[in-house]
Amino acid sequence: MITNNKNRGSIERITCQKEIILDYLKSVKTHPSAELIFREVRKKLPRISQGTVYRILNNLKNKDKVKAISVGGITHFDGDVSSHAHFICQECHNIYDIFDICQECQIIKEQKLKVGKIKNYQIYFYGYCKKCRAKMPRLPKKDSNRK
Amino acid sequence: MITNNKNRGSIERITCQKEIILDYLKSVKTHPSAELIFREVRKKLPRISQGTVYRILNNLKNKDKVKAISVGGITHFDGDVSSHAHFICQECHNIYDIFDICQECQIIKEQKLKVGKIKNYQIYFYGYCKKCRAKMPRLPKKDSNRK
DNA sequence: TTTATTATTAGTAATCATTATTATTTAAAT
DNA sequence: ATTTAAATAATAATGATTACTAATAATAAA
Numbered sequence: 001m002i003t004n005n006k007n008r009g010s011i012e013r014i015t016c017q018k019e020i021i022l023d024y025l026k027s028v029k030t031h032p033s034a035e036l037i038f039r040e041v042r043k044k045l046p047r048i049s050q051g052t053v054y055r056i057l058n059n060l061k062n063k064d065k066v067k068a069i070s071v072g073g074i075t076h077f078d079g080d081v082s083s084h085a086h087f088i089c090q091e092c093h094n095i096y097d098i099f100d101i102c103q104e105c106q107i108i109k110e111q112k113l114k115v116g117k118i119k120n121y122q123i124y125f126y127g128y129c130k131k132c133r134a135k136m137p138r139l140p141k142k143d144s145n146r147k
Numbered sequence: 148m149i150t151n152n153k154n155r156g157s158i159e160r161i162t163c164q165k166e167i168i169l170d171y172l173k174s175v176k177t178h179p180s181a182e183l184i185f186r187e188v189r190k191k192l193p194r195i196s197q198g199t200v201y202r203i204l205n206n207l208k209n210k211d212k213v214k215a216i217s218v219g220g221i222t223h224f225d226g227d228v229s230s231h232a233h234f235i236c237q238e239c240h241n242i243y244d245i246f247d248i249c250q251e252c253q254i255i256k257e258q259k260l261k262v263g264k265i266k267n268y269q270i271y272f273y274g275y276c277k278k279c280r281a282k283m284p285r286l287p288k289k290d291s292n293r294k
Numbered sequence: 295t296t297t298a299t300t301a302t303t304a305g306t307a308a309t310c311a312t313t314a315t316t317a318t319t320t321a322a323a324t
Numbered sequence: 325a326t327t328t329a330a331a332t333a334a335t336a337a338t339g340a341t342t343a344c345t346a347a348t349a350a351t352a353a354a
Contacts, residue, residue, distance in 0.1 A: 011300085011351075012301085013300095013301055013350050015301090015349085017302085018302095033340090034340080034341080047305095048304080049304045049305060050304095051304075051341090051343085052303055070217045073217075073220070073339095075220075075340085075341090087262050087265075089263065090266070096262040098260060101254050113274075115243045115276050116279075117275070118273070118274050119237070120273040121271060121272045123268070123269070123270050125260065125265045125268045126266055127260075127266040130263050133263065158322080158329085159330080160330055161321075162320085162330095182311080194332090197312085197334095198314085198315095198332080201313075202331085202332090220310095296353105296354080297352100297354075298351105299352075299353090300349100300350090301349090303346105303348065303349085304347080306344085306345090307343080308341105308343070308344090309343085311338105311339095312339090312340100313337080313338070314336080314338080315335085315337085316333100316334090316335090316336100317333095317334095318333080319331080319333090320328105320329100320331075320332085321328105321329100321330080322327100322329100323326105323327085323328080324326080
């Protein structure tokens with residue numbers, strides 16, 4: 001029989017796993033990894049599996065409900081989807097939010113390039129944050145061989 | 148006995164593996180992954196190992212001889228270390244160079260932020276390139292569940 | 295409310311890029 | 325030529341992420 005559902009194909013279901021993961025990401029100012037999100041969410045849902053966390057995070061990302069930030073091969077997630085950049089400390093690996101940058105760049109405002117239209121963008125700044133700089137007696141060696 | 152070598156600590160040796168990898172990266176306009184670099188370099192050095200390629204690429208990156216570009220969990224390398232951004236096509240996954248952006252942004256020019264000094268940065272634009280757009284009858288669905 | 299349907303999940307195994315290890319090789323200093 | 329330690333090749337290990345499958349549970353239909 002014919003359904004009245006306007007959605008073609010699969011219907012999205014509301015589950016508490018989705019809600020708790022999104023609520024957690026909206027509640028924190030940090031940028032947790034999937035692994036950390038899994039550990040935190042498991043406090044509320046002890047039976048949740050890692051695969052579920054990864055799948056839900058990917059779905060949220062694809063729906064632009066969260067942003068993904070790649071740091072040293074690990075994906076971190078940001079519940080704040082407003083336009084902003086990130087500063088990543090090469091010592092403590094903390095991720096800092098940088099607002100007030102995107103309205104300056106004409107390219108970002110126009111969202112157009114010769115090669116194609118910009119759907120999305122990511123800006124990463126790297127350096128040593130002031131906290132870490134204060135702790136350093138000298139600057140670290142350039143080729144530390146570490147990622 | 149005391150050495151006259153100005154370098155503190157380890158001495159860097161010149162090897163053909165390093166030279167061939169860097170020459171390859173300088174010669175191409177594309178942005179190959181470590182895996183592809185390994186396959187290409189092996190044509191000249193059939194006995195080179197993957198570990199060597201990864202280590203040399205990391206060293207080159209740490210010495211700012213090459214740039215690393217992270218796309219979908221895979222690290223790609225760019226022999227052009229001049230200031231430029233990248234446009235990544237979400238369909239064909241090609242990486243396009245975008246020049247003429249960095250001189251616009253005051254923050255990038257000043258290299259200073261409240262949180263710390265900018266040593267380095269990466270700008271990624273995402274979208275569908277014109278080539279792929281021409282092939283598409285309609286826009287793809289948002290949540291394709293693919294990375 | 296009960297039943298049927300199927301999206302979603304939990305648990306686990308598999309994948310795959312990258313890193314670590316170690317014996318061997320080799321560039322360069324003596 | 326000999327020495328020495330940096331670099332390599334080969335291989336194993338790691339670890340984040342994905343794939344798979346049987347069980348569960350959110351909706352729709354009866």
